[in-house]
Amino acid sequence: MAISPSLESITEPTPLDAAAGASHGATLEADSITAWFGSNRVLDRVSLTMPSRTVTALIGPSGCGKSTFLRILNRMHEQVPAAKLAGEVRLNGDDIYSPGHRITDTRRRIGMVFQKPNPFPTMSIAENVTAGLKLTGTRISRGDRDDLVERSLRRAGIWDEVKDRLDALGGALSGGQQQRLCIARSLAVDPDVLLMDEPCSALDPTSTRRVEQTIEELRDDVTIVIVTHNMQQAFRVSQQCAFFLAEQGTPGVIIESGRTEDIFGSPTDPRTEDYVNGRFG
Amino acid sequence: MTDVMDTPTSGAAMPTLRVEYAAGERASGAAEIVPQLRSELGLDDQDAPLETPRARPLHQRSLDDNASLIGSAVGSLALVWLLYERVLPLSGTIGFVVCWFVAFLVIYSAVTSMVYPRPMVVDRIAQAVVTSGAAIVGFALAWTIIWIFLQGLPALIHLNFYTEDMAGVGLNDPLTKGGIKHAIVGTAIQVGIATAIALPLGVGTAVYMTEVGGRLSRTVRTVVEAMTALPDILAGLFVYALLIITLGWQRSGVAAALALAVTMMPIIARSAEVVLRVVPGGLREASLALGASQWQTVRRVVLPTAKAGLATSLILGIARIAGETAPLLIVSGASSFFNANPANEPMNSLPLFIYDAVRRPDGLTIQARGYGAATLLLIMVLVLFVVTRFLARDKGPSR
Numbered sequence: 001m002a003i004s005p006s007l008e009s010i011t012e013p014t015p016l017d018a019a020a021g022a023s024h025g026a027t028l029e030a031d032s033i034t035a036w037f038g039s040n041r042v043l044d045r046v047s048l049t050m051p052s053r054t055v056t057a058l059i060g061p062s063g064c065g066k067s068t069f070l071r072i073l074n075r076m077h078e079q080v081p082a083a084k085l086a087g088e089v090r091l092n093g094d095d096i097y098s099p100g101h102r103i104t105d106t107r108r109r110i111g112m113v114f115q116k117p118n119p120f121p122t123m124s125i126a127e128n129v130t131a132g133l134k135l136t137g138t139r140i141s142r143g144d145r146d147d148l149v150e151r152s153l154r155r156a157g158i159w160d161e162v163k164d165r166l167d168a169l170g171g172a173l174s175g176g177q178q179q180r181l182c183i184a185r186s187l188a189v190d191p192d193v194l195l196m197d198e199p200c201s202a203l204d205p206t207s208t209r210r211v212e213q214t215i216e217e218l219r220d221d222v223t224i225v226i227v228t229h230n231m232q233q234a235f236r237v238s239q240q241c242a243f244f245l246a247e248q249g250t251p252g253v254i255i256e257s258g259r260t261e262d263i264f265g266s267p268t269d270p271r272t273e274d275y276v277n278g279r280f281g
Numbered sequence: 282m283t284d285v286m287d288t289p290t291s292g293a294a295m296p297t298l299r300v301e302y303a304a305g306e307r308a309s310g311a312a313e314i315v316p317q318l319r320s321e322l323g324l325d326d327q328d329a330p331l332e333t334p335r336a337r338p339l340h341q342r343s344l345d346d347n348a349s350l351i352g353s354a355v356g357s358l359a360l361v362w363l364l365y366e367r368v369l370p371l372s373g374t375i376g377f378v379v380c381w382f383v384a385f386l387v388i389y390s391a392v393t394s395m396v397y398p399r400p401m402v403v404d405r406i407a408q409a410v411v412t413s414g415a416a417i418v419g420f421a422l423a424w425t426i427i428w429i430f431l432q433g434l435p436a437l438i439h440l441n442f443y444t445e446d447m448a449g450v451g452l453n454d455p456l457t458k459g460g461i462k463h464a465i466v467g468t469a470i471q472v473g474i475a476t477a478i479a480l481p482l483g484v485g486t487a488v489y490m491t492e493v494g495g496r497l498s499r500t501v502r503t504v505v506e507a508m509t510a511l512p513d514i515l516a517g518l519f520v521y522a523l524l525i526i527t528l529g530w531q532r533s534g535v536a537a538a539l540a541l542a543v544t545m546m547p548i549i550a551r552s553a554e555v556v557l558r559v560v561p562g563g564l565r566e567a568s569l570a571l572g573a574s575q576w577q578t579v580r581r582v583v584l585p586t587a588k589a590g591l592a593t594s595l596i597l598g599i600a601r602i603a604g605e606t607a608p609l610l611i612v613s614g615a616s617s618f619f620n621a622n623p624a625n626e627p628m629n630s631l632p633l634f635i636y637d638a639v640r641r642p643d644g645l646t647i648q649a650r651g652y653g654a655a656t657l658l659l660i661m662v663l664v665l666f667v668v669t670r671f672l673a674r675d676k677g678p679s680r
Contacts, residue, residue: 074570076566076569076570079566079569081494104572104573104574105572106572107569107570107571107572108571108572109572111570111571112566112570114563114566114567114570116563118561118563118564118566118567120564120567120568120582120586121564121586122582122585122586122588131568131571131581132571132572132573134581135568135571135572135573135577135578135581135582136571136572136573136577137577182567185567185571186570186571189571189572
């Protein structure tokens with residue numbers, strides 16, 4: 001079933017209970033995903049289950065389709081005008097591409113952190129955190145908002161660094177702090193799943209360490225899927241790992257997936273072994 | 282003694298110190314004395330007074346460079362003067378200046394090439410040409426402004442120039458009578474209405490072209506570009522044909538404002554589009570990924586981020602229409618009396634008043650009034666520029 005990018009269907013809006021406690025993650029299943037840009041097929045029947053309370057790392061060389069796969073998981077794929085898709089993505093069993101689901105609700109439940117830190121430059125740190133509520137038109141009382149700001153910043157592990165300057169512009173922070181602010185912003189709308197597209201590739205080792213700690217702390221509440229080029233990082237943060245590869249002229253596929261220890265310790269496919277040991281890619 | 286010698290202050294300067302110590306025999310507690318000595322010798326960075334190093338001059342031109350520049354200018358002036366005034370049967374100021382400039386370039390390059398290699402010569406010549414070009418433009422602009430100001434000064438110093446209209450005032454009546462209140466108010470009203478129409482339309486068009494996209498947006502862009510190139514008088518004719526002839530409206534301020542809006546809209550749309558394109562795509566994605574709709578993304582993220590640039594495009598639009606004369610000639614009609622109602626009766630404006638005043642014969646006081654109005658128009662645009670930039674500056678968040 002190919003889905004045109006303009007397809008947006010309407011359903012009853014589910015009220016967002018932002019002030020309620022953290023959710024406990026959700027299981028995300030990708031079933032036989034095929035993706036095209038125009039006539040160029042970039043993914044071929046990729047299936048992967050990302051269980052709750054688990055960090056799933058997507059690894060593989062550049063251009064193998066792992067970022068495309070990640071963007072399919074919260075319907076950002078269809079932002080590209082020529083993008084097409086077949087297959088299903090199920091969040092707790094519901095197909096997020098089915099006509100019954102509104103795209104904005106899907107994206108709110110499945111948050112995303114990007115490669116380059118992108119705090120909104122016109123908003124303060126606190127406003128950045130609550131931007132998700134403002135942007136989706138969710139009202140929240142002042143006291144709840146302050147609580148939400150503090151809790152989100154604490155969950156992202158940046159509260160102590162910014163608590164005295166919540167009114168400063170988000171762009172004034174360092175790169176690592178900006179990235180954690182972006183994580184806090186994603187967490188403030190209380191998503192079930194957090195997708196991270198190489199979140200540390202623009203950061204120094206100290207900030208990277210801090211973000212990895214944050215991922216570790218979030219694991220129990222949020223299902224995390226992370227794309228990374230850093231093998232050590234994949235090994236450190238993830239419990240499950242999927243190795244993507246697009247061989248010469250063919251669309252990307254998952255060569256091997258499974259528990260991180262197995263992928264790194266005893267991979268069954270020689271290409272996986274070569275890749276995780278740094279022999280290519 | 283060994284204690285002293287083993288302290289970490291060892292180094293090239295230390296042998297004499299050790300001898301002094303050994304001779305002095307006063308080191309009962311070496312631990313106390315060593316820090317003291319260290320600071321005396323300036324070895325402790327924290328204790329030593331900070332000495333600011335003298336900054337070396339950078340980008341300095343040598344005496345030779347300056348001399349060759351001035352020498353070339355003077356030499357070429359002398360040469361051209363000799364040729365012009367004594368040898369060749371030529372005359373005229375412009376020709377003289379052009380010949381002087383060309384001769385200067387030739388002599389300057391010759392002088393430079395005696396000392397420096399070819400790339401340096403080319404560099405110098407390019408620098409001289411570019412600097413002269415900038416100087417000519419700057420001079421022309423300054424001269425225009427100063428000349429207009431001086432011409433208008435006799436009218437500008439009278440208070441009645443700002444508070445009275447020209448009803449019943451003759452072309453050569455003294456400057457203590459009559460003024461241009463009607464034109465000032467007319468321009469303010471017409472520009473205000475035109476902005477109120479063109480700003481939302483222009484920004485909306487820009488949002489459509491950048492945020493919505495698709496094949497139709499290319500058509501829209503082509504139309505907007507064509508409108509930018511449209512001669513202004515056609516905007517006037519359009520409004521004249523549509524509203525005044527077909528619908529039977531009067532010549533009025535509203536008709537004038539509509540003609541101005543037609544001129545202004547494509548300018549705002551084009552410049553706002555450029556500004557919106559500069560907003561990083563990552564911000565749009567971040568907003569969408571939070572579950573925002575496209576409209577919320579545009580309203581809360583894209584437009585606020587581009588605020589300062591949008592203000593600039595507004596200024597560009599206003600600066601363009603504030604001096605627009607041709608369409609107003611057709612649709613608003615000049616009048617000499619005050620009229621604050623844009624819906625009917627002709628309404629004068631500053632450009633129309635200026636046009637009408639300065640084409641009168643020399644020596645009449647109306648001429649000074651025309652130049653005074655021109656000065657006022659310049660000041661109004663300048664004030665708008667400053668105010669808009671001030672309002673749209675990137676200030677802290679509002680929370």
